[in-house]
Amino acid sequence: MDNISVYCDNCYVREAVCSIIGCIKNSHYSDGGLSVFVFEKTWLNEIELTMLLNCKSERVIVFAREALLGFFSSLMLPGHISFGRFDVALNMIRKSLADFINPTLRELLVSRRQVANTNKLSPSETRVTSLYVQGISVMCIAKSMNKSFKTVSHHKRSAMKKMGISSNVELMQKGRIFLMMNKELLLASQQSVA
Structure with missing residues (x-):
């Protein structure tokens, strides 16, 4: 073996x-x-x-x-x-x-x-999602990123669509696990390119 x-x-x-x-x-x-x-x-x-x-x-x-x-x-x-x-x-x-x-x-x-073909989150989507699952509101995320509320909401919705998640509750439950996996996929793809 x-x-x-x-x-x-x-x-x-x-x-x-x-x-x-x-x-x-x-x-x-x-x-x-x-x-x-x-x-x-x-x-x-x-x-x-x-x-x-x-x-x-x-x-x-x-x-x-x-x-x-x-x-x-x-x-x-x-x-x-x-x-x-x-x-x-x-x-x-x-x-x-x-x-x-x-x-x-x-x-x-x-x-x-x-x-x-795995859907990967963009850096902005990853950042917004990681802040959101930590309990930070979309309004506070928008202020900290110096972006509009609408832009941050779009990043969050886009990330949820890529993750196959339809509600904020589901995002809170599964978001951390998905972000951990997305980080591993990103690292693996960077290592395979190098």
């Missing part, structure tokens, strides 16, 4: 996943690093979410229960992260892992295209 890292919140599940990966992995495997995350519980703590968002592997797969997958679907995670259900038959998990570890060339091209 040279290029595959496995994180599980249960040591027995980790051993089972490592065993399955050992059986699946073929000798022609030469891909960049892969990561497998398995969450048996229906919630994540901040450390686990940060580990997932900061994972530098080329491709990541997350196995979780349906409730947690619903949470992940509400976020705009980077395109190199794929998902599978944890609460299904073992042969389905094995097939998902096999498809993940030994993908077809077409699947790799599609996943790379998705990463390239």
Whole structure:
């Protein structure tokens, strides 16, 4: 398992996943690093979410229960992260892992295209959103940025549209996580250019 890292919140599940990966992995495997995350519980703590968002592997797969997958679907995670259900038959998990570890060339091209097309926030949108989720009103943000109320409101609405968020309450709930992910994507794109 040279290029595959496995994180599980249960040591027995980790051993089972490592065993399955050992059986699946073929000798022609030469891909960049892969990561497998398995969450048996229906919630994540901040450390686990940060580990997932900061994972530098080329491709990541997350196995979780349906409730947690619903949470992940509400976020705009980077395109190199794929998902599978944890609460299904073992042969389905094995097939998902096999498809993940030994993908077809077409699947790799599609996943790379998705990463390239990720909507990124502009610097102004990022600044407005980060100030807003800290509890600062749009009027105060406009004064601090020396911009009009209308301009700041436009930046906020544009950022919400890119994040797939429709209400201010949802922005407060998901905005911090999205901003953290947007920062990671920005850093990754700057490193790949350099």
